[in-house]
């Protein structure tokens with residue numbers, strides 16, 4: 042199949058899933074065309090079956106806001122016609138679903154039918170999408186998609202609750218490449234981070250308020266009081282200055298390292314003992330799944346789709362949002378009991394195997410075939 046993929050090319054989970062999906066489809070022989078304003082972060086190798094089309098947004102002194110959506114729709118029309126796309130798969134509703142709709146309507150008038158599949162990822166529904174500034178367009182363009190998928194049951198249900206959707210939303214879970222995300226012995230790296238055998242806790246996010254990174258630091262403070270430990274904070278974003286200040290106020294700077302955005306996440310996860318994800322909301326929690334694939338149990342909130350990924354008392358523990366004491370108590374329990382920690386590690390990996398790329402990608406392929414046959 043000739044598949045067009047539209048996504049945010051940045052470090053967010055939706056862009057990661059879109060890019061990893063495109064790479065997996067290309068490995069299976071499909072021709073994949075990424076259409077974005079920047080090379081997607083995880084599109085890091087040349088692949089004979091992958092094409093990248095940059096959306097150029099011409100500026101003009103009249104524009105305070107360059108019209109990205111129009112540039113994207115026009116690029117989609119151009120790529121669909123010249124690269125003979127069979128379908129378009131857009132990730133994140135805003136503005137991708139509406140731009141895809143415009144492109145589809147233009148193409149229809151030129152005699153080309155282009156099925157559009159929209160994958161909902163989370164904040165496009167729960168945070169940004171519900172904002173009344175966007176809601177009518179989100180609702181309309183989701184209903185106009187030929188197929189809609191959501192990355193968890195929770196997100197599907199939230200979408201039905203928030204919008205008047207008159208179509209079936211299929212749940213296709215996020216996935217992880219178990220060949221890449223696997224625990225490897227990196228003793229020297231571990232020794233460099235935790236020279237005295239301390240336990241290593243880790244958090245990965247885009248440091249947005251919804252991630253509650255300050256809770257991560259407060260949980261770590263409690264853990265640190267009873268278990269010799271280090272905390273690695275991976276990623277970057279608007280909350281970072283506040284989190285840095287908090288580390289200084291709590292005199293934890295020597296034991297907390299901000300490592301910024303990292304490409305080799307699997308190396309960091311390989312030396313970690315526990316993953317912390319106390320988010321206000323996660324439609325799925327891809328970062329937690331990648332940790333579990335590297336045998337790192339997860340202490341998370343029970344928000345959104347997290348209970349569909351992290352199984353309480355099996356692959357980690359779930360707590361109410363903001364319950365720092367509960368999360369810290371579970372972290373201490375796990376880190377203080379080596380047998381329990383090893384058991385949870387094995388169970389985390391076993392659970393992650395349910396979301397193996399090889400199991401999930403065929404579900405998208407099947408959907409694509411259905412969409413093409415419907416023409």
Ligand code: GMT
Nearest residue numbers: 053054055162163164323324325326327
């Ligand atoms: O979490 C973010 O802020 C990034 C966001 C995105 O759209 O890139 O992540 C969302 O999509 C991921 C991939 O499907 C999910 O794993 C995240 O849980 C989801 N984030 C939220 O729902 C807050």
